[in-house]
Amino acid sequence: MQDNDIDILIAKVDTLLEKFSYFPKFISLSTLSEDMGISNQTLRNYLLANFEVETDFYKKGGRIFLNSGIVPMIKEHYEKKK
Numbered sequence: 236m237q238d239n240d241i242d243i244l245i246a247k248v249d250t251l252l253e254k255f256s257y258f259p260k261f262i263s264l265s266t267l268s269e270d271m272g273i274s275n276q277t278l279r280n281y282l283l284a285n286f287e288v289e290t291d292f293y294k295k296g297g298r299i300f301l302n303s304g305i306v307p308m309i310k311e312h313y314e315k316k317k
Contacts, residue, residue: 292305
């Protein structure tokens with residue numbers, strides 16, 4: 236690979252990183268439950284049984300916030316149940 240190819244590749248990666256930086260890193264449990272049509276309690280129970288506090292989600296002021304990286308796994312789980 237030539238230096239010019241590497242520079243082009245780096246520029247493309249930088250562009251992608253900039254685009255994805257606008258996605259939230261955390262989403263509230265209530266927002267996700269509304270989006271999916273699942274009760275907060277059902278989603279909370281699934282989180283507690285399958286994910287780690289402070290790694291995958293955290294609690295703040297009585298609210299639960301999920302790492303956006305686990306959202307696709309949760310949606311996939313509930314899509315299988317339909």
